[in-house]
Amino acid sequence: MPGLEDLYREIILDHYRNPRNRGELESPPAQRVEGFNPLCGDEIVVYLELDDDERISDIRIGGQGCSISQSSASMMSAAVKGHTVAEVGDLTRAFKGMMSIHESSLGGESTEPEDLPDVKLGDLEALRGVVKFPVRIKCATLAWNTLAQAIDEASA
Amino acid sequence: MPGLEDLYREIILDHYRNPRNRGELESPPAQRVEGFNPLCGDEIVVYLELDDDERISDIRIGGQGCSISQSSASMMSAAVKGHTVAEVGDLTRAFKGMMSIHESSLGGESTEPEDLPDVKLGDLEALRGVVKFPVRIKCATLAWNTLAQAIDEASA
Amino acid sequence: MALTSPLDAERIRADFPLLGREVHGKPIIYLDSAATSQKPNAVLDAMDLYYRTINSNVHRGVYQIAEQATNELEAAREKVRAFINASSVAEVIFTKNATESLNLLVQSWGRANLVEGDVVLLSHMEHHANIVPWHMLVAERGIQLRWIPLTADGQLDLTDLDALVEGAKVLSVTAMSNVLGTINSVRTLTDAARAVGAISIIDGCQSVPHTSTDVQALGADFLAFSGHKLLGPTGIGVLWGREELLAEMPPFIGGGEMIRDVRLDGFTCNDLPWKFEAGTPAIAEIIGLGAAIDYLSAIGIDNVRAHERMLTEYTLRTLSMRFGDDIVIHGPTEPEHRGGVFSFAFKDLHPHDISQVLDEHAVCVRAGHHCAKPLMKLMGVGATARASVYLYNTTADIDALGDALEAAGSFFAF
């Protein structure tokens, strides 16, 4: 049986206590998108700036939620800043792949392991334990879904 | 356990085979009212003529249905013809009283035995067995409910 | 000619507790599965287990039993998806019964898309559930209803289909009649609808439990059916719809579960399928339906159909042989064109009286208009008696029906 330690790794709690890139960006020019977890009320606001090379030049995170959703958002912001939209797409797929086991059964798109891009997840690996707590997967993926929407809207 | 003989008395089958007052009256002047048993599809059409003394001067029965609904209508027509609206009201209450045991539990008005008018039911007594077959009570009372409506409309 | 079935009905019967009971001192002969089916132990046990071990509200709880309940509910949705071969669980919406599924369509899709004068094509053999909701929209919107007529042997008369469907916005028909047993050529109908740009809705209440269903091959846009006729519990129905259409539709019932956000000044909807599932779902019933589908799938729905085809042939043959002109079985004469639903007239007896005598012999058949009054009118009757079979019925049940009919004939012999 998975224990609490599998879920709440030290690094997660660290990001929860000391969230990176917390704040706002003026919008416009930044893209501002809100994401909701309709079932539990978690909210993430992503502020995003893309430069002319489709690179994330700046990102800020607002909103409120549990340790998993907030730390996931914090780690995400650190991982994507300075990267191109294409790189972030790979990272997102890799992250969702790590989370996909149960999401697929809830109707989300499932990603077959073979298709996963070969990307280093770094700190984000710490969230692997979340898959053992299926209800919390939506907490971990909320920031990523919101980011994807922000990128879509910023590139549109 | 009640047997079929309790339900299908000889006199009931006789009225079913040879229905009394079957037919139509021209309307107007006659009052014509249709009654439905919404659950099984039985239909009764009552044609009614009241004279100036509020007496049923003529009555005819149309429609189709099972032996219970048709024989009940036939017996009813014979029992009420020539009687005043007031007398018919007493007869109706007495008949419904005989049937009331289960109807009350289905939301119909129940009539307490003490309140029942002291009326001779005659042939109609044969329908007493119906109360042991609660689903069929609505068959037996359909004609009476339709008659009550016809009287209401004719006196209005 | 020997009739064969791939099923061992005797073994199957042992799974259905009610079939072991007696009525009036005689073993019950249940011939009313078109009204509602009996339930196998597997279904009752699944619901009981849910209540005894993981009962809790779904989709919102972080604790273990709530998570298990959510998983089981969503697993049942996946079972339904697979059973009808829908392309995604987003297309499988749980309702309380097929009637609600059809009303949801009329009130959500219909109100959003139909205006005065728009034509909806129904058939003369529809159940009230596929008539009354449209009548309500007629009253509200002034849409128009057209009716596909029937042939003398109770099949859809498609001679003028092109003219009938011309200009229609919606086609809504049953895949199988609950009165006549007629199996309709759904694909012909949905093709005709698509050709004129109409959406098509299939009432699968009588077909989904008895024949294999592939919504992607059906060519339809929506399908409605009930759990209780499919070995499942009461209180649960399904609406399948194509995702593109469902995504565009406004919500039907509003409340918890179906929202993404609610503010004082408005709300936004949740994703499919939850957008159409307001309030606490019928959790135990959904899990029970999942168990029913598991049970049916293990037996094989094609085997069920084959078994019922055999029973149909046996019934048509035996009853005509025994009663000759005294019995008229409505609907198609070819077993190929019909399911195991037999509406009949017997001598000049009223269906209620027949059913009453049959009950004395523990034979359960339905008598009435079967929620198809327009069809009754067309047939020129007020009611019919109806016997209907399912995987647990045997030729012995049909023999018992014959015996009881004989008794009814004698009882009322004038």
Next chain:
Amino acid sequence: MALTSPLDAERIRADFPLLGREVHGKPIIYLDSAATSQKPNAVLDAMDLYYRTINSNVHRGVYQIAEQATNELEAAREKVRAFINASSVAEVIFTKNATESLNLLVQSWGRANLVEGDVVLLSHMEHHANIVPWHMLVAERGIQLRWIPLTADGQLDLTDLDALVEGAKVLSVTAMSNVLGTINSVRTLTDAARAVGAISIIDGCQSVPHTSTDVQALGADFLAFSGHKLLGPTGIGVLWGREELLAEMPPFIGGGEMIRDVRLDGFTCNDLPWKFEAGTPAIAEIIGLGAAIDYLSAIGIDNVRAHERMLTEYTLRTLSMRFGDDIVIHGPTEPEHRGGVFSFAFKDLHPHDISQVLDEHAVCVRAGHHCAKPLMKLMGVGATARASVYLYNTTADIDALGDALEAAGSFFAF
């Protein structure tokens, strides 16, 4: 001060099979009855017995088991009538849940009676089920919503009630908050509504299971509640309404059972209550609800309230004593003004994280917005943790909650 209860909760617990199970190797502590209650054996057995012995479709069958099923269904309706003291069974309508009951009102009564600009008065503590259906009517009709504000301790602020209700056509409020536990003075509200000619709708989801309800004394026109919070099964809800109003209302869902006659060109409605019950009813669930009411009535609903009042006092006292300023329990401070629902903030922990740790200790509480997002916003939080009790909970359960909270505090101690 010693706290006393008229109930022997230990004996009662033995009737609830789920309460005997273990989670993560520890006996389960179920503190989420505001979401859904556990079910006693009597309820599960009643449904099981129905399915095993008399399962059949109701209202139309002439055979014995169909007649018994019909009788049991209608007997359950009578039990509901008596439980809420309605004047007639015609006023008791079965729905799938309280959410459907409220939507039925909005869509049937609302559409028939409200026009652009008409005012509906809600409160800031409503559940989404009593908000979203009105938002839908706002979008469709341009009606206006007004909101009764709350006091700092989570009670309705009725200071300006007269001004708020002035010109309103409808008042629709909850009798008890599912977040704050607040018990509202329903009679004050319904009197104010009647004085201005507005109808009043009461959401009884949280009140009917826990306190005695007399609809004739309530002064309301409609009451909605769900079976699954009342020891009953999922898939069943109730709408009570005054007969004069129900009789005038157009139908909501159309189909079988709710009609008197159906023709190609229209239909007429059946009598109350069936006019609002289209399709095959949730037969087993209705019977299960009847059994739940029998069970509650045997114990005495006033005893249930007294027991929960005792638990409320114990909870408020114990948690404050143990955690001082580390815990904030939202809602009224006086046990007299609240039911056994405790939303709380604990240290700076997020409700999800609290609930996750509590689950490790087999303590089941809810974390989230509780389908009351406008209230969350007003409280300035995104979510709360919520523990809620019922007749089967004991002071030991509250102690276990305290222990688990302590563990959560240590686990996240930074």
